[in-house]
Amino acid sequence: MIIKLMKMKNQIYKSVYSLIVGFLILSLFGTSLSMAQSKERTRLRSYFYIHDNGDREISVLLTAGRGRNMQNVSNAPISMEVDMGDSTLFLTELITDAEGSANLLVEAGYTFPADEEGITTVLASYNGNDTLRSASTDIEIKDVFLEISFDIEDSVKILTVQAKEFNNEGELIPVEELDINIGVQRLYSILPIDEIETDENGIGILEFPDDIPGDSIGLIKILARIDEHDYFGTVTKTSSVNWGIPVSYELKRLPRQLFTDEAPLWMIIGVFIALVGAWYHFFLSVYKLVKLKNEG
């Protein structure tokens, strides 16, 4: 009986001991887990642009939060590197602006290290902080060159766009099956004209419409644009040509008549008739009084 009681006591001690140890382990693990969970999730997105002058721009956007509650993160350091296979080449560190974006502008002519297909993989990473988790992204980029040329055949305006890229031997070769949007720059936006696709020579042709208004001498700015391509990103090339209808933008006279130099003719005639009519009757009645006086 005594032995049984002793065993039970030992079991109780063991159970209590196990519970205390388990509680301590769980507390420690739970604390570190909850600390990890309290950090906000971040997301890094990257975009690639090739501008009209050949400059390239890699833009990254850092956001934090979940679902629809994603907020842009400002003043965050973003490390930019090029993936070299076994290693990375550090490019620079950028700081996100008030909109959470950081932009790396690379001038035309600078050559990135690339793989045998001419593709450069750029890595962007954010190391996180006390409240935000780390995030990283990569983007594959490649140079493309657009050329716009204009021709008129039998009074038909022909717009030709040619796209070229470097091959692994550093030679320029045509880009096939590339979708290019053609538009005309207007005051506040781009007027879409059509979409063309390049052939095996990298050439896309468009019969340009005749009815686009231009400036005073018919000059219009035509845009050829590749939108969010897998490697080329968003590429814009512009060129001006006098294919528009000349439009005179002379300031027209203000329609409000109070501001005109001269009164409108109808108003002058109207006022003249009204005044002459009124004063004629006045003098007529005065004349009647003169007659009245002479009669007396």
Next chain:
Amino acid sequence: MENSSDLMKKLARNLETPSRQWYIWVIILSAIVLFGVYALIRQIQEGQIITGMRDNAVWGIYTANFIFFMGLSYAGALVSCSFQLLRIQWAKPLLRMAELITVSTLIVGAPYILFCLGRLDRIHYLFMYGRIQSPITWDVIAISTDLVFCAAFLYFTHIRDFAKLRDLEGLKVAKWRKKLYAILALNYRGTPLQKKYLHQAHDIMAAIIIPTAVIAYSLLSWLFGMSLKPGWHSTIFGPYFVVTAAYSGIALLIIIMWLYRKSRKLEDYITNKHFNYMAFGLVLLTMAYGYFTFSEYITDWYNQTSQMSALLGKFTDMSQYGALQSFHVLFTMFVPLIIIGLPWFRSINSITLVSLFIVIALWVKRYLIVVPPLETPFIPIQDVRPEYVQYSMSWVEITLTVSGLALIVLIFTIASKIAPIIPVAEIEDVEDTAKPIIRFQTKGV
């Protein structure tokens, strides 16, 4: 009723040597007018900084007074000329009062717009460089034309009374006044030909004054209607102003009728019938005015922009213009219908009292037309002191307003000392057989 010579003898007593009270009354009125002149001199010397007008609210009670007095003037012209043309016999005792309202308010009202000018010394530029396409030029032409026409009409209606006064024996007035009556009577002897000429002159002037008055007051309304300001830019303003003018003019005529009836004991000539007829006109105009006011606000309210919304908000906010707007609505649309429209409350005194409130409320309406829209522009002025944004009248403006009223009373006081306030010769013509100069006759009838 007495015959015309008895009436002239009775009324002529008021024209004779003025009493001491009359002189005291004239001195008091003249002192108020002179104080107004002093205020005007101060304004010219120191500039508009001593008024409440500033960059934002560039107009104030001067402009409200201008519209108000011009309205009274045009209403007087419309009433007297319509009665003349339509040969309305019962209204003849009221004609001179209406004509005096026209001329006195025109003389007093027109200068108020000049007081708004920052550079009064350049006033002659309006005539030298006036542009015919400017509503201001239209107004200058219309008001000056109307003033000449109305003054001429007032004189025409006096000619026969001047002749009667010239011929009245025992009239105790100075010799120069007798001579003056003789000159102003234009040798009128009452011959059939002279009667004919005088009627023709009357009718021609009456016929031309009515459209002149309507056009002139419409032009005045277009000063506002053609401005892109919330509460001003309205197509209804032309007819609305004309109806408002007629409304205020009839109300003022009733007040003056009551004053002369009491002070000159003219109960036999300004009778209950006159008050009843004028009150009937007042009720009709109350309804017309209510209709126009409702039309103005309902269209503004339905299509309100942010600034229009702010303006309408000021009219309902008791801490801003809500109290004035409520006073205006109550005394121009509801009280007249109840007190005058319902027979239980209708009496000469109640009609006159309501008329007094209508006149005040219509002045308030003019103030509400001018000031709140100026304080609520489409592009609000920013970063300035509140007194530059909001208008508050100064002692100079109040003084000139009161002195303007005093001048109108003074004109009435002096005018009714020169000739009887009741047109005796007109009353003599109760059986007026003179054919109207404007006749509509259908052929074959």
